[in-house]
Amino acid sequence: MPTARVVDLLPQPHRLLLSEVIGSFSYALDMAEGLTPGHSLRCCWLGSKMGQLLALEAEDLWDLYFVLLLKDIGGSSISSKLTLLFECDEKIIKSKLKVLDTNNIVDLLKFIFSNTSIRSNFLTRTAKLLPLILNGKYYLNELFRTRSERGADLVIQLGFNDNVADAIHCLNEHWDGNGQADGIKDHVIPVSSQIALITEVFDVYFQQNGIDCALDEIKKRSGKWFSPELVTILISLLKNNHNSTTWQSFTSESNLKQQVYSLQSVTTNLSIDDERLDDIATAFAQIVDSKSPYTNGHSTRVALYTDAIANELGLSVGRRRWLYRGALLHDIGNMGLSNLLLDKQSELSLSEKKEVELHSANTFKLLHHLQSFKELSKVASAHHERLDGKGYPKAMTESKITLETRIITVANIFDNLMIGNGCIESLSLVKVLIIMEKQCDTILDRDCFNAFKKRIPSLLQN
Known part of the structure; x- marks a missing residue:
């Protein structure tokens, strides 16, 4: 039998930047969430710009940068349970959950009926639907909690600080206190969590229906999901950049990486061993x-x-x-x-x-x-x-x-x-x-x- 070919050269040692490593792995998180490739990078670009307009301190900008890249890190921990609950492709469920208001009973029921066991016969589908109709909000909130806790644990394992972990844990909290996990509200929610949520919702709607629809949804949720101040900052940022080369970088994946990785020079371009x-x-x-x-x-x-x-x-x-x-x-x-x-x-x-x-x-x-x-x-x-x-x-x-x-x-x-x-x-x-x-x-x-x-x-x- 011929001798196996060995990889001729191992990659030569060079300076590895934490931003590039985490940014590259963020594509895996996008894939697991059923989102358009580059979602996390787009959130990072937009959210970091918002952080700068808020005049956040350098260390807070650093934390925010990695919160935005790693916000979905706990998502895989609930994949199997979502599939069991809905008997549906969990990636489709996850992407829709990003923007679902579980407190709106009409929207919640529509979501359950349109996504649960849709290929099954009547009896099987009914058996799946009944517990979700009765307890769907509770089940989803528990899954959000699991996701948040697992995500916080993982970022600590990755070597990030407690501020990043806390922000990941609070990602699904809403400004009015009606979010998932702990039900905290307004300024008690870490600002990194607030920015991660608003950029996430914006990008999901932007990728599906364009900027006008995305901004309409953001405005509708002002004072409910989002801080009115952040809504104003986001609208101002997008208005000022809509026709610029910066905006083109946001909408073009080929330029996105360079734009996002260069943002880290604003804080600390940390190399890793x-x-x-x-x-x-x-x-x-x-x-x-x-x-x-x-x-x-x-x-x-x-x-x-x-x-x-x-x-x-x-x-x-x-x-x-x-x-x-x-x-x-x-x-x-x-x-x-x-x-x-x-x-x-x-x-x-x-x-x-x-x-x-x-x-x-x-x-x-x-x-x-x-x-x-x-x-x-x-x-x-x-x-x-x-x-x-x-x-x-x-x-x-x-x-x-x-x-x-x-x-x-x-x-x-x-x-x-x-x-x-x-x-x-x-x-x-x-x-x-x-x-x-x-x-x-x-x-x-x-x-x-x-x-x-x-x-x-x-x-x-x-």
């Missing part, structure tokens, strides 16, 4: 895995197995660390999949399988946003390629599949077989190894598999 990057990769792996109960801990285990194989094969410490990140993030493309597929407890149809296969291309797309992950995006996204050329997403031939990808593939298949999911039962270690042995030379690299077998005793012991 390998340890901080590892923490960020670990946190986002947990975000990905929290999307479904069947993927809980999957990415962390795959990274652990990947490192064990790489160590056995004699890869350098630097390459192992680089590859470990790729293994942590190999399934980040799952953020774009519906939980109707991830949580399904019966065999997937052919069309559903094709849809699931898109997660590999999504992984490439999401990791490719970060300059230092360009090469890693190719390695991590290819973990479903096969040596016989029958894999996906590119049906790569054996000579094109790198050693690093082959390592992740062994680790990924082992964990999938051991843990199982909604439509595949978990297997014993003996059965898993027998299956994987048969897959060698067609799906799996035999050298990588043999290296893994040598490490299994120590892995099980630990």
Whole structure:
């Protein structure tokens, strides 16, 4: 068997900016929320401009910047529950919840009837509708609370301060006190939370129906959802920039990144080291895995197995660390999949399988946003390629599949077989190894598999 191609050069060390790393990962959060790509960046650009007009202190602008990029970080934690409640694509539900007023009983009932179990028969749909009609507001408020608490925990794990965590926790509070979570009101709500909410609602409506509709909705909610002062500032900002090159940057994704990343120079253009990057990769792996109960801990285990194989094969410490990140993030493309597929407890149809296969291309797309992950995006996204050329997403031939990808593939298949999911039962270690042995030379690299077998005793012991 030909020797596997090794990635020729690891990315050369360079200055990694926290703003670019978090900004790049924000695309994954947009995807999970069913929002137009660049949503978080647009909110960051608009909200940071509002913060400047409010004459916020430098440290408050810094906090605001990352609140705006990470406002949806807790969203994956409620994906499975939303799917169970509504029996609908949770990404569609999430995007609509951004602008739904749960205190308006008419709007709430319309939302429930138009989004609940819409493809089911009468009896099944009725069984889903009744508890939502009776307790829908309570269920949604509890989910908002879970989302807020999980989001606050994650930003602390990412290394941000309590102010950022508090703002994430209070994101769905409303100016009049009728929001979700704790029901706080007016100036008790952190200003970063207020700005995040108003920019979020504006961008959702702007992407759907244009600027006039978006501004009309913002005005309607002045004094209810939003501070009248912030509404005035937002309208003034948009009026002054509507025909400028700055506004064109807001509406053009190709210029958006540069505009947003340059905003950070107003505060602190903080560079990060390998340890901080590892923490960020670990946190986002947990975000990905929290999307479904069947993927809980999957990415962390795959990274652990990947490192064990790489160590056995004699890869350098630097390459192992680089590859470990790729293994942590190999399934980040799952953020774009519906939980109707991830949580399904019966065999997937052919069309559903094709849809699931898109997660590999999504992984490439999401990791490719970060300059230092360009090469890693190719390695991590290819973990479903096969040596016989029958894999996906590119049906790569054996000579094109790198050693690093082959390592992740062994680790990924082992964990999938051991843990199982909604439509595949978990297997014993003996059965898993027998299956994987048969897959060698067609799906799996035999050298990588043999290296893994040598490490299994120590892995099980630990």
